Amino acid sequence: MEDDVRLIPISALQHLLFCPRQCALIHLEQQWAENRYTAEGRILHERADHLGHERRRGIHTAMALPLVSEALGLTGVADVVEFDESQQTAVIRPIEYKRGRPKTHRADEVQLCAQALCLEEMLNVGIEQGALYYGKTRRRKVVVFDDELRELTQGVIADTRDLFDVNCTPPATYEPKRCDRCSLIDICQPQVMGKQRSASRWLANQLQSLDE
Incomplete structure (x- = not known):
């Protein structure tokens, strides 16, 4: 190595x-x-x-x-x-x-x-x-x-x-059975971060449709 x-x-x-x-x-x-x-x-x-x-x-x-x-x-x-x-x-x-x-x-x-x-x-x-x-x-x-x-x-x-x-942290995805048992849920904030990612994706899609 x-x-x-x-x-x-x-x-x-x-x-x-x-x-x-x-x-x-x-x-x-x-x-x-x-x-x-x-x-x-x-x-x-x-x-x-x-x-x-x-x-x-x-x-x-x-x-x-x-x-x-x-x-x-x-x-x-x-x-x-x-x-x-x-x-x-x-x-x-x-x-x-x-x-x-x-x-x-x-x-x-x-x-x-x-x-x-x-x-x-x-x-x-x-x-x-x-x-x-x-x-x-x-x-x-x-x-x-x-x-x-x-x-x-x-x-x-x-x-x-x-x-x-x-060396990049993956985006959050909220899965109740997994996330609710995780000790890092308050740090990760999967529900909040997941919604932010969805909003960003929606905005990007809207801007792309305007260019078409």
């Missing part, structure tokens, strides 16, 4: 899939605000976010493990990485902690797969699967890093890189 290429935070991949504008506000404009959902997520992460190690029943657990991929231009921190040494060949599993429940989209899976790609490069190993731990269910969801998920993750990395290179 060239020295002038900016490393992309792995968390930006999840933010991009949730909302490209949110991703840009957080990572390009350095905007942040907390609501109940982000506070619950922060509390859930508190145990895993302290750098440390544990060893129980043949499983070596590393917490808050720094990650980097020079090839992909990624950086981040894994909540938990398990090194299962109980088998003949050690099995490595990244574990990501999330509040709430498993989602219908694959944003969390992409974030976890990106962690696995970093670990594969750092440790020169292959990683077949990891897990997402959800606070509401208090259960792990196994995630298999198959070709489909790896290709999706590579595509999201490329899209996020494009957003960073353009």
Whole structure:
């Protein structure tokens, strides 16, 4: 990787899939605000976010493990990485902690797969699967890093890189189910900004019709 290429935070991949504008506000404009959902997520992460190690029943657990991929231009921190040494060949599993429940989209899976790609490069190993731990269910969801998920993750990395290179925040589009849960809604103002964009488009269309 060239020295002038900016490393992309792995968390930006999840933010991009949730909302490209949110991703840009957080990572390009350095905007942040907390609501109940982000506070619950922060509390859930508190145990895993302290750098440390544990060893129980043949499983070596590393917490808050720094990650980097020079090839992909990624950086981040894994909540938990398990090194299962109980088998003949050690099995490595990244574990990501999330509040709430498993989602219908694959944003969390992409974030976890990106962690696995970093670990594969750092440790020169292959990683077949990891897990997402959800606070509401208090259960792990196994995630298999198959070709489909790896290709999706590579595509999201490329899209996020494009957003960073353009360095421009996308316009707002109000979607109640998504926007009303976002901690940045007061900063983003999707209802107001969306109306302004619609008015600007209407005016541009009117001026174009006069020229025709």
